[in-house]
Amino acid sequence: MVDIATRVWNHKWKIDPIVRSLIDTDFYKLLMCQSVFRNQRNTRVQFSLINRSSDIRLAELIDEGELREQLDHIRSLSLTRGESTWLRGNMFYGKRQMFRSDFMEWFEQLRLPDYQLEKRDGQYELTFEGSWPEVMLWEIPALSVLMELRSRAVLKDMGRFELQVLYARGMTKLWEKIERLRQVDGLRIADFGTRRRHSFLWQDWCVQAMTEGLGNAFVGTSNCLIAKNRDLEAIGTNAHELPMVYAALAEDDSALRQSPYKVLADWQEEHDGNLRIILPDTYGSEGFLQHAPDWLAGWTGIRIDSGDPATGAETAINWWKSRGEDPTQKMVIFSDGLDVEKIEKLHNQFAGRVRPSFGWGTLLTNDFRGLTPNDALSPFSLVCKAVAADGHPTVKLSDNPNKAMGPADEIERYKRVFDIGQQQAMDVVV
Amino acid sequence: MVDIATRVWNHKWKIDPIVRSLIDTDFYKLLMCQSVFRNQRNTRVQFSLINRSSDIRLAELIDEGELREQLDHIRSLSLTRGESTWLRGNMFYGKRQMFRSDFMEWFEQLRLPDYQLEKRDGQYELTFEGSWPEVMLWEIPALSVLMELRSRAVLKDMGRFELQVLYARGMTKLWEKIERLRQVDGLRIADFGTRRRHSFLWQDWCVQAMTEGLGNAFVGTSNCLIAKNRDLEAIGTNAHELPMVYAALAEDDSALRQSPYKVLADWQEEHDGNLRIILPDTYGSEGFLQHAPDWLAGWTGIRIDSGDPATGAETAINWWKSRGEDPTQKMVIFSDGLDVEKIEKLHNQFAGRVRPSFGWGTLLTNDFRGLTPNDALSPFSLVCKAVAADGHPTVKLSDNPNKAMGPADEIERYKRVFDIGQQQAMDVVV
Structure with missing residues (x-):
């Protein structure tokens, strides 16, 4: 009917x-x-x-x-x-x-x-x-x-069955990833793929497939609407825009140097537990941790969003140890350019040493690589960032110089203020 | 809603x-x-x-x-x-x-x-x-x-998304076959997969995918309901049950020897053109053609349904030549255990020498091989045959001794009457 x-x-x-x-x-x-x-x-x-x-x-x-x-x-x-x-x-x-x-x-x-x-x-x-x-x-x-x-x-321009097969291939591709992830003992993974998803319906499908395929290992989605509709946990803490805007508003170099900590001081007033996650890389993770106040070492975990993720996690482990904290109780959330292989590798490397967790984005909700002629549906690197605050330009450095953004002279100033040395350049795929 | x-x-x-x-x-x-x-x-x-x-x-x-x-x-x-x-x-x-x-x-x-x-x-x-x-x-x-x-x-026992991915994989598998067949210049292929289909809805999907994917190279389906619903050509001519029953009714060895020709004489009264297709293998193709009346050489083509298909086609070509017919005008329909590779190979070998055509059955409408644990959805060889007519057992020999059926003593009698020599045994997969 x-x-x-x-x-x-x-x-x-x-x-x-x-x-x-x-x-x-x-x-x-x-x-x-x-x-x-x-x-x-x-x-x-x-x-x-x-x-x-x-x-x-x-x-x-x-x-x-x-x-x-x-x-x-x-x-x-x-x-x-x-x-x-x-x-x-x-x-x-x-x-x-x-x-x-x-x-x-x-x-x-x-x-x-x-x-x-x-x-x-x-x-x-x-x-x-x-x-x-x-x-x-x-x-x-x-x-x-x-x-x-x-x-x-x-x-x-695609035909009806061609379209159906395209999605069939996409589903098969994701399901094969899920079948591999199901083998990872003790995995904790969430959907972080809203911003670069192939489409809303596709993200919704991916989330449901993760739910059925991974059970409790799938801890939730960053997408509020899908979390609400599918009765899942809404996942997420904070992002670079907070330190970027706070930094742009800083009146001098000294205030600039303190601005990332001010963000987290404000955050600590409002949130506890698993919402106390440090995002250290806006102006270089190493310097950030080195100069961090002691109260920050008591936070629940850290999110690694640029640079070599294993190096970032090791840096955090050493930092916690130097501050008398037990890394095995700390959460390390990996969220940069993940796919199955990287997830497996990082999990195997860090499970037991810390509590690893994964925020899987673009290659969860938009992996149509290899499924169309000329790879016309491959994901790409689109961002939407705060570029100015009260008339001052913002700057982001991150742990990968290819992800740096802002006016050149300001980037130089920030590098000086935050004492950034050599950084390893890495391709930005998604 | x-x-x-x-x-x-x-x-x-x-x-x-x-x-x-x-x-x-x-x-x-x-x-x-x-x-x-x-x-x-x-x-x-x-x-x-x-x-x-x-x-x-x-x-x-x-x-x-x-x-x-x-x-x-x-x-x-x-x-x-x-x-x-x-x-x-x-x-x-x-x-x-x-x-x-x-x-x-x-x-x-x-x-x-x-x-x-x-x-x-x-x-x-x-x-x-x-x-x-x-x-x-x-x-x-x-x-x-x-x-x-x-x-x-x-x-x-499968989950909802597991099921969806199973069909996604099945669709992808068929579409990859269609994409290969699209490269075969001058292909003529029909769906012969009703009897051993995975399901009705799946056959219906396969037929529609063939229609979109192959265009005019897809000449129709043997399934009348799908042909009617999808406005396609209904395809098919005749099958082994006619000579099997006619043979079982034969009163003596001489009548038995003539029975396969009697079938086609009755058929010729009713049909012409592309419906005049010889199915020669019920009691051995070689003897059948050798002893065939001349009017049969004037028929439009032949269907190769057992034995080595290339050998069967060569036998037919030689037979037509020996009867003064032009093989390039004759249709050769391959319909036994086809899959893409065999179709490509036979087409390349015979296009131009005859008019090759393909009746693609089980591996079109039921190829879930490799898609479930233990290959629990692999197609298998189920048949439903005339086993007796007016109290007499039927016999089928075909060009593959592994496909022979009937009581052992009757098989021996038929082999003698139809002068069957050595036959090459081939696995029956589907």
Whole structure:
């Protein structure tokens, strides 16, 4: 039987919206947003899209009108009653009422601010300006819209069965990864793939497959909407944008040097347990740990998001030991460019020595490599970052010079202030 | 939106029927049935199920109650008005009114006769007895019911995503075959996979994938229901049961020797063009061709269904030449145990020398090899054959001694009458 109502309903949509909810975003965005709302509400920021894979000429692949329609649709969204109820009432990281009333009241009224869009050299220049807690919420939906429009551009000329086989291949590919991960004893892994997913429906499928295939080893997803719909844990802590903006706001070199610790001091006031995860690499992990105050060594764990991950973990282990902490009780979350082989290797290397955990992103939710002619669906490195705060440019160094961003003179200043020596350059794939 | 009506409707079915139509069968069955209805209507026959893969213990895998329900459901079927209209009005092999009114009136009234079912040594003994035109229509549905119940037995313990990935893998596997076949210039290929399909829905998918993937190189399907629903050509001519029953009815050795030609003389009265396809191997192809009357050399082509296919085609080419016929105008249909590699090889060897064509069966519609633990979904060699006619046992020799069937003393008599020498034994996989 044809469900006529569904069919008519589907055809009533002017567009097929990619982002249909304000909580189709990463959980850490909401945690950070609340923190920013409390501590830095009036800071003005600018976020910009940066396509690090310049060979993917997005402005030639994606129609500007379609992109505007998708972005405009996101601006029409507001938090639904059910979403608000879930955020207010759900238990996150073992705690109820993670989101305070004043933040929720603000969030319920929120519409995302305007955007500026231009084409240049085959790329889109997409920027967002305004108050930090509003603008920051653009990052994830902007990325997932561009990623999915690029997927659609590639898919639009394929036949019906060709499409079905493409997804069949994608599913098989992921399932084979899951079957390998099932062999990893004591694995803890979460989905971190919202921002560079192939599509929303595909991420939703990947998450469900992980749930069935890995059972308790799959600890949850960073995507709030999927966590809510599929009754999973929402996972995430904090990201580089906090130290980047705090650093840009620093009045002098001394304040700059302290800014990454100020971020975590503010964070510590609000969060405990598994939410106390250090992200050390914004301006070089080694120097960050070396100069860190003692209270930071008591935090639950660390997230390794750039540089050689094994080296990063060893650095953390040595640091904890030097501060009288027991590394075997510490969580180490690997989240940079993971795929099965790297996960297996890191797990085998560190299980028992620390509590390893994995935030699996792009190659979980967007691994169509090898499945189309010319690899037209391969993932690529698109980011959307804070580039300025109250008129000052931001800088990120990370543990990989290929991931550094900011004006050249500011990068030099930061390198000096944070005493960055030689860094090992590594390819940035995703 | 949930379509409540569909959901309630689906749950009203006591069983999930495998065969839902009397035309969910091979087209040649209906052609032969009409011929038998005209020429041998009162012959009494017995058909029996034979599982040549005795390691697949069907009676342990398949519940007897479920099997009876499926067979009983088939007995409840009759030709629908739309099916009758299609058979009466559709153009088959370029001809309208292929099925005459007297046959259609009989078919419209038909219900399939009763069956006898027993378990022995882990296998089902399933037999059908009655008038030939009625009993013969059991062959294909009986086989497809047993094949699909075996699939269901294996699938029933699998998880939802595990199942989806299984089919994803099956689809990928078939699509890779289609992509290879697309490279074969001038290919002509049809689906012959009804009897040993994984399931009805799977065959339907395979046929649609072939349609999209191969375009005009895919000439049609043997399955009438799918041909009707998908607006494709119904493909097929005649099979071994005709010479087997005619031979069993022969009064003496001389009549036996002539019986295979009598079949084709009756056939020639009814059919022309691409329906005049010789099936020479029932009692040895070489002797059959050597002693064939000259009018048979004028037929359109030959079907190679046992023995080494290249040898069979060479034998046919030499025979046509010896009878003054031009082999390049003749069709050679390969239909025995095909898969992509064999198809490519035979096509390359014979294109230009004859008009090669392929009837692709089990490894089109049931290739789940390597996709489940212990290969529990591998296809196997199940047949349902005429074993007696008017009280006389039937015999089949074919060009492969491993495919011979019938009582040992009768096999010896047939070998003597048809002057069969050494035969090359070949494995029977499917």
